[in-house]
Amino acid sequence: MNMLPPLTVTRILNGVVALIMGSALNYFGDRLLGVKIELYRGILDYDSLWVLDMFVLPFFVGILVAVIFGLGGKWLCYFPPLIVKSISYLEILYLTGVPEGASLMPFGMWALFVTVVMTAAGFGGVIGEIMVKKTYGRSPQDLIYKQRGDNSKHGV
Numbered sequence: 001m002n003m004l005p006p007l008t009v010t011r012i013l014n015g016v017v018a019l020i021m022g023s024a025l026n027y028f029g030d031r032l033l034g035v036k037i038e039l040y041r042g043i044l045d046y047d048s049l050w051v052l053d054m055f056v057l058p059f060f061v062g063i064l065v066a067v068i069f070g071l072g073g074k075w076l077c078y079f080p081p082l083i084v085k086s087i088s089y090l091e092i093l094y095l096t097g098v099p100e101g102a103s104l105m106p107f108g109m110w111a112l113f114v115t116v117v118m119t120a121a122g123f124g125g126v127i128g129e130i131m132v133k134k135t136y137g138r139s140p141q142d143l144i145y146k147q148r149g150d151n152s153k154h155g156v
Contacts, residue, residue, distance in 0.1 A: 015076055018068035022061045022080030022121075029057040030084065037113045038089045039102040058117045062124025063131070070132055077125030081117045085110075 030036070035053040039045075058081045065080060066073030089110060098104050105113070 014069050018065045018073065018076055019079055019083070021068055022065040022077065023083050025064055026057065026061045026080050026084040029053070029061075030088070033057070036088060036092070037085065037117070038092050038105050038110055039098065040105050041102045054113065054117055055120045058121040059124035059127075062121035062126075063128035064124075065121075066125040066128025067132060071129060073132070074122065074125035074129045077121045077128070078118045081121045082114060085114045085117060 030053060033049045033053045035050050037050070037053065061080050062074075062077035065077040069076050089105075092098060092104060
């Protein structure tokens with residue numbers, strides 16, 4: 001029987017916790033703002049709260065996921081907005097129905113909006129990973145600082 005190494009189990013648990021926390025922040029942020037991008041009520045529906053829900057909230061979700069997960073969080077941060085928005089779309093489609101005065105966003109347009117939300121989360125994930133690593137790039141932090149220390153010793 002193959003057992004995963006302890007580090008891998010810890011990494012998977014960190015990923016699950018990061019996904020749950022990011023999804024919870026996204027869900028409760030959506031409810032707090034009162035915006036449902038899945039519904040179309042007219043052009044006046046696109047206001048400042050809608051912009052906050054589309055760009056700012058997912059940015060902070062991406063930061064949260066990357067900070068919890070650590071290095072590699074910039075790849076994991078795309079999933080919480082996708083999970084929350086998909087569940088919300090399916091909830092309206094199959095459970096609650098479309099409220100009066102609104103219509104369900106066509107799937108193609110909804111997919112475009114979700115892609116924008118996921119991209120904002122990706123930007124947040126990059127910022128969160130920079131916060132964790134204290135630098136950006138492929139080299140681990142300890143190697144970068146060792147090189148800087150070695151150069152200062154040799155007068156370079």
